[in-house]
Amino acid sequence: MDQKTPIQLQELPVPAACTAECRRQKHSRKGRAFKALGFSTLLLWLGTRYFRFPSPMTFRESPSQWPFPPDVTVDHCAEYSDPVETEGGDYPLYSADASLELPASADTLFLISRSHHHGGRVFSTGNVNYLQSDEVTNTVKVDITAYFWREEHLQASKACLLKRDDDQTGVGIFTKWEGKRRRENERLRLDVTVTFPRTEDNSALAINNFSSDLEIFTQTVADLSNIDFKTLSLKAALSAIRAESLVARNATIRTSLGPIMIQSLIGETASIVTNLGAIEGTFNSSKSLTLSTSNGPINVEVNLFNNDEDDAAKLKLLTSNGRIEGRINLESTKKSGSAFNITARTSHGPIDLDVVAAPLESNITLGATTSLGSLSAKLPTTFEGEFHASTSLSSLQVKVDENAEDPAGKGRKRHVDHRTVGKASSHGYVSWSEEGKTRGSVVVRSSLGPVSLEF
Numbered sequence: 273m274d275q276k277t278p279i280q281l282q283e284l285p286v287p288a289a290c291t292a293e294c295r296r297q298k299h300s301r302k303g304r305a306f307k308a309l310g311f312s313t314l315l316l317w318l319g320t321r322y323f324r325f326p327s328p329m330t331f332r333e334s335p336s337q338w339p340f341p342p343d344v345t346v347d348h349c350a351e352y353s354d355p356v357e358t359e360g361g362d363y364p365l366y367s368a369d370a371s372l373e374l375p376a377s378a379d380t381l382f383l384i385s386r387s388h389h390h391g392g393r394v395f396s397t398g399n400v401n402y403l404q405s406d407e408v409t410n411t412v413k414v415d416i417t418a419y420f421w422r423e424e425h426l427q428a429s430k431a432c433l434l435k436r437d438d439d440q441t442g443v444g445i446f447t448k449w450e451g452k453r454r455r456e457n458e459r460l461r462l463d464v465t466v467t468f469p470r471t472e473d474n475s476a477l478a479i480n481n482f483s484s485d486l487e488i489f490t491q492t493v494a495d496l497s498n499i500d501f502k503t504l505s506l507k508a509a510l511s512a513i514r515a516e517s518l519v520a521r522n523a524t525i526r527t528s529l530g531p532i533m534i535q536s537l538i539g540e541t542a543s544i545v546t547n548l549g550a551i552e553g554t555f556n557s558s559k560s561l562t563l564s565t566s567n568g569p570i571n572v573e574v575n576l577f578n579n580d581e582d583d584a585a586k587l588k589l590l591t592s593n594g595r596i597e598g599r600i601n602l603e604s605t606k607k608s609g610s611a612f613n614i615t616a617r618t619s620h621g622p623i624d625l626d627v628v629a630a631p632l633e634s635n636i637t638l639g640a641t642t643s644l645g646s647l648s649a650k651l652p653t654t655f656e657g658e659f660h661a662s663t664s665l666s667s668l669q670v671k672v673d674e675n676a677e678d679p680a681g682k683g684r685k686r687h688v689d690h691r692t693v694g695k696a697s698s699h700g701y702v703s704w705s706e707e708g709k710t711r712g713s714v715v716v717r718s719s720l721g722p723v724s725l726e727f
Contacts, residue, residue, distance in 0.1 A: 274655075275698075278389070282615060283718060288301070290601070293295045293435070293662075294614075296355060296440070302542070303468065304463060304626030305434075307701075310482070313723065314575060315316055316402065316442070316515075317571070318360050318379070321602040328446065328518070329569070330444065330447060332445045336498075336531055337388070337390040337448075338385060338430060338446050338448050339387060339390070339446055339448065339722040340385040340386070340432075340444070340446065341353065341384070341386065341444075342668060343436060344434040344435065344436055344442075344444065345372065345434065345436075346432050346433075346444075347432070347433040347434065347435055347437045348432065348435075349430045349431065349432040350370035350371060350372050350416070350431045350432070350434075351370065352368040352369065352370045352426060353368050353369045354372070354417065355367065355368045355420075355423065355426065356366065356368070356582055358419070359592040361518070362363070362392075363420060363421050364421065365417070365420075365421060366420055366421070366423075366426075367417055367418065367419050367420075367454045368417070368418050368420075368426055369415065369416065369417050369418075370415075370416045370418075370431045371413065371414065371415050371416070372413060372414045372432075372433050372443050373394055373411040373412065373413055373414070374412040374413075374414065374433075374441055374442065375410065375411060375412075375441065376410050376411060376412050376441065376468070376469060376477070376479065377410065377479050377483065378441050378480070379438060379439035379440060380436070380438075380439065380440040380441075380442075380480065380483070381412060381437075381440075381441065381442055381479065381482045381483075382434075382440065382441075382442030382443075382482070382483045382484065382485070382597075383400065383442055383443050383444075383445075383464075383466065383484045383485075383486070383683045383721040384434075384443075384444050384445070384484070384485045384486065384642045385398070385442065385444070385445040385446070385447075385485075385486045385487050385489060386440065386445075386446050386447075386487070387446070387447040387448070387449075387487060388446075388447070388449075389447070389448075389449045389450045390411075392710075394450040394459065394488065394632075395428070395447060395458075395459050395460060396428075396429065396447040396449070396460040396461070396462060396488070396490045396518075397459070397460075397461055397462075397489070398445070398457065398461060398462035398463060398464060398486075398488070398489045398490075399452060399462075399464070399489060399490045399491075399492065399623075400464040400465075400466065400486065400491045400492070400493070401463075401464070401465045401466070401492050401493075401494070402466045402468070402486065402492070402493045402494060402496060402621075403465065403466075403467055403468070403494040404468045404469070404470065404477070404496055404498060404499060405467050405468070405470065405495070405584065406466070406470055406613060407469055407470060408469060408470050408471065408472050409469040410469065410479075410694075411469065412466065412467065412468055412469070413465075413466070413467040413552035414431075414443045414464065414466050414467075415418065415464070415465045415467070416431045416445065416462060416463070416464050417462070417463045418460060418461070418462055418465075419460070419461040419462075419463070419549060419628040420460050420461075423460070425449075425458070425459070425460045426448075426460070426559075428447055428448055428449045428460065429445070429446065429447045429448075429462065430436040430444075430445075430446045430447075430448075430667045431444070431445050431446075431459055432444045432446065438544070441468060441713075443703065445462060445464065447460060447524055448505075449694075450637075457566075461711050462489075462490070464653075466470075468496065468499055469667075470498075470512070474498070474540065474691065475515065476498050476500040476519070477498065477500065478500050478501060478502075479499055479500070479502065480502050480503070481501075481502055481503040481504075481505075482503070482504055482505070482621050483504075483507070484499055484505070484506050484507055485507045486508050486509065486511075487508075487509045487510070488509060488511055489508060490508070490511040490513070490514075490530075491506055491508055491513045491514070492512070492514050493506075493513075493514065493515035493516060493517075494516050494517075495516045495517045495518070496515075496518055497517040497518070497519055497536070497538075498517075499519065500520075500682050501518070501519065501520035501521065501523070502520075502521050502522070502525045503520065503521065503522045503523075504518065504520035504522070504524070504525075504539075504590060505523075505524045505525075505526075506524070506525045506526070507524075507525075507526050507530070508527040508528070508530065509525070509527070509528050510528060510529045510530065511527060511529070511530050512527065512530035512533070513525055513530065513531075513532050513533075513579075514525050514531075514532075514533045514534070515533070515534040515535065515537070515553075516535050516536070517535060517536045517537075518534065518536070518538070518539075518675050519537075519538045519539065520537070520538075520539045520541075520542070521539055521540050521541075522539065522541050522605045523537060523539045523541070523542040523543070523544075524542070524543045524545075525542075525543070525544050525545070526544075526545045526546070527545075527546050527547075527549065527604060528546070528547045528548070528700075529546075529547060529548045529549065529709060530546060530548070530549045531546065531549035531550040531551070531560070531568070532545075532546050532549065532550075532551050532553075533550070533551075533552045533553055534552075534553035534555070535554060535653075536553070536554050536555070536556070537553065537554070537556065539554040539556070539558075539561045540558050540560075540646045541559045541561070542555060542557055542561050542562070543559065543562045543564075544562065544563045544564070545562070545564045545565070546564075546565045546566075547565070547566045547567070547569075547570065548565070548566060548567045548568060549563070549565060549568045550568040550570070550571070550594075551563050551564075551565050551568065551569075551570045551571075551572065552568050552570075552571050552572060553572055553573075553683045554572070554573045554574075554575075555573070555574050555575070556575045556577070557574070557575075557576055557577070557585065557587070558576075558578065558585060558587070560585070560586045561574065561576070561584065561586070561587050561588070562588045562590070563588065563590070564588065564590040564591070565590070565592075565594065566591070566592050566593070567591075567592060567593045567594065568591060568593075568594045569589055569594040569596070569597070569672055570589050570594065570595070570596045570597065570598070571595070571597045572586055572589070572597070572598055572599075573598075573599045573600075573601075574600045574601070575600075575601045575603060575612075575614055576600065576601070576603070576612055577603045577604065578602075578604060578611055578612055578634075579604055579606050579609075579610055580609075580610070580611065581610060581635055582611070582634070583611070584611035584612055584613040584637070585610075585611070585612050585613070585616070586612075586613045586614075586615075586664075587600070587613070587614045588615045588616075589614075589615065589616040589617070590615075590616075590617050590618075591617075591618045591621065592618065592619050592620070593618075593619065593620045593621065594618060594620075594621045595618070595621040595622050595623075595624075595645075596616050596618050596621065596622075596623045596624070596625075596642075597624045598624070598625050598626070599626050599628060600614065600625065600626065600627045600628065601627075601628050601629050602627065602629060602630040602631060602634065602636065603629070603631065604631040604634065606631070607632065608631070608632055608633035608634075608695050609632075609633070609634075610631050610635070611633040611635040611637075612630070612634060612635070612636050613634055613637045614627075614637065614638045614639070614640075615639050615640075616639070616640040616641075617640070617641050617642070618641075618642050618643075618645065619643045619644065619724045620642075620643035620644045620645065621642060621644070621645045622642065622646040622647065622648075622721065623642050623645065623646075623647045623648070623649075623718075624647075624648045625638070625640060625642050625648070625649045625650070626649075626650045627649075627651045627655070628652065629652055629654075630651070630652050630654045630655060631654065632654055633656070633682055633708070634654070634711075635654055635657075635712055636651070636657065636710070636712040636713075637713050637714075638646070638651070638712075638713070638714045638715070638716075639714075639715045639716075640715075640716045640717070641716075641717045641718070642717075642718050642719070643718070643719045644720050644721065644722060645718065645720075645721045646666075646718065646720060646721040646723070646724075647681050647716050647717070647718040647722075647723045647724070648723075648726075649714065649716050649724070649725050649726070650725075650726040650727075651726070651727050652679075653673070653676045653677070653679050653686075653690055653727070654679045655702065655712055655714075655727060656701075656702065656703040656704060656705070656706070656709070656710070656711045656712055657701060657702070657703070657710060657711045657712025657713050657714065658700070658701045658709070658710060658713050658714070658726075659698075659699065659700060659701065659713070659714040659715070659716075659725060660698070660699040660714070660715045660716075660718075661697070661698045661699070661716045661717070661720065661723050661725045662696055662697040662698070662717050662718075662723065663696050663713075663717070663718045663719070663720075663722060664696060664718075664719050664720060665696075665719070665720050666696075666718065666721050666723070667695075667723075668695065668696055668698055668722070668723050668724075668725045669722075669723070669725070670690060670692075670696070670698045670700075670724075670725045671724075671725070671726040671727070672686075672688050672690060672702055672726075672727045673686075673727065674686055674688050678704060679704075680704065684704050684705070685688065686703075686704060687701075687702065687703045687704070687705075687708075687709070688701075688702050689701050689702075689714075698725075702727050
């Protein structure tokens, strides 16, 4: 083998002296590199801080562990049936079934979902349907159907019977996906049906407490008017909640992203909350009802019942960016001595309230405010009390029917005191008796929109 002569230091090419133009180009390249690095760092920070993008600099728990909550004990997990091919479009789609049963007499029944996905991308979504069957049993059935394109997708899910202390039992749906999604079809869809039984004499089925705490699962409730929930809590992270008919002494229905639409809800207290979405439906309450959304309209019909003048039934209609439309009926079985407190508030949107009926000699407190939008409020002739209406930069109109018939049928004449201050403020009272002048209170205000108040 030929002996190679080592290269001597003096034989290496000597770099040419860097000219002014050379230094300028180097500086420009460094500047672009630092700008790119800074911009990338800013995007990364914004994503992890505000949009919850996964950060590659965050150390994560190993996805080999199933995301079981620490406060539950896994009794057992259901076995899925053999996969069956179904219609899947461009890709072969398969399905498999699993079932679990819960004792209807348990103190608390619950349904939860938890997921652990490598890379933070959405792998599993689903839908939960609640219904009541004609079957007379003492169990609540939970049926799960999984739809998937590859068997490993099914293996990344579990449906388990869970236990908590104090006679709490439920079903947990868990997914654990360690791979990367390269195509849209590489995901798992779970359809869940929760079936409540009938009673032998077809009387209302008593359920102590039922709660759901789900991630990306829409929830759809059929007619459950023949079930009496002591406490009902439906919670979703990023999906809509829709219901046909519900009866619950205390109800909480909440989602972070999506509308809440309920055809009929009957309960003593209820809290209906969404961060981004509309609230629609008919709500019946005898103590407290709160309908709140940060970004969305509220369009509801409300029946509020009260018999205690010392403990008013309360209604709150709250949104930051959206319209409020409410048709409100106030009821009582007493001839006098009921109380109601109504609040409606939005920052950017109009308000339209119509109190269609109220008991005689009831104490009604109504406050409605909007910053950017019109405001219209109408109260029945049974209302008695003070009123104040104002706007800053628009028109104001107060209408009082002084010739209205006495709602008590006693032939009394309506007392009206109506005073206007400038063009944007009006106050006074309406009543059928001397003591009625200060019985109730109405305050309506818009900053930049027209205001209309009618009695």
